[in-house]
Amino acid sequence: MIKEIGEDLLEKVVKLAWEISQAKNSFPKYESYDDMYNGFLKAIHHNEDKVLVCCEDGEIIGVLNLFVETKNKFLQGQGGIFAKGDFNFVATQFIDYLRKNYEGNEMFFGYPAENEEAINFLKQINAELAESSLTMELEKNEFIKSLVSSDVVPLEKEYYDEYAAFHDKHNPDIYWTSERIFENLNIWKIYIVVKKQKIAGSILIRMVDDKLADICCVTIDSKYNSCGLELDLFSESLYDIFKEGKERVLHFVDEDANEELHAALKVGFKQIDSYRGYRLKI
Known part of the structure; x- marks a missing residue:
């Protein structure tokens, strides 16, 4: 199940996302725990952005900080999808949610080439490789x-x-x-x-x-x-x-x-x- 969180769950969600990010990087990268916390807090109080979580049996197993620009039908995962356990399962839940709630939009994800788990999933769902670059x-x-x-x-x-x-x-x-x-x-x-x-x-x-x-x-x-x-x-x-x-x-x-x-x-x-x-x- 995917749901939007408020400030009451923010600390718990950021702790999970930060822990996952230390092992599996994505873009944009957060410089520190505080940087991530402030980024998530900003999304929660934004009129379009939101922080989403994937829950199973009452446990949070995935996080997505979603940047939303309704006017231009543009979406971006700020830091990608943070998944505890089965990445494909968690990512599929988020993609299904987006398709149900943001039909007609374009969604952007960024990952290091080394994050094969995320990249293989994106290939499986026929996402288009839009940029291949060196981070300097x-x-x-x-x-x-x-x-x-x-x-x-x-x-x-x-x-x-x-x-x-x-x-x-x-x-x-x-x-x-x-x-x-x-x-x-x-x-x-x-x-x-x-x-x-x-x-x-x-x-x-x-x-x-x-x-x-x-x-x-x-x-x-x-x-x-x-x-x-x-x-x-x-x-x-x-x-x-x-x-x-x-x-x-x-x-x-x-x-x-x-x-x-x-x-x-x-x-x-x-x-x-x-x-x-x-x-x-x-």
């Missing part, structure tokens, strides 16, 4: 600034419309469309490279909190492939980010993005994990 991390004290050969500048209003078209054209399948970006512009840092009076490349960086930033995407016009724009964008934007007080930056690099990976390694990023993102039509 850069600490402030390991950043290596390279000489920049292009003029990398923060995005200004005069380029808003062009950037929106550029971003959407080159990133048609990501959640963060230009419309969503500009609706939440306060959480972003955007840098561009202009060549021949047109945007040739860009980097989109989310300010997660006071110390952490997350690179959403690095986008290069195909005419400028192998021109080193990735390295220029990394060097200039990250120099500013760290100067402003960030201590750590995360970045998910597509496994086939060789130029981007090379540039990321050159400025000091190190691989800490792998990522598989799956999309399921509910």
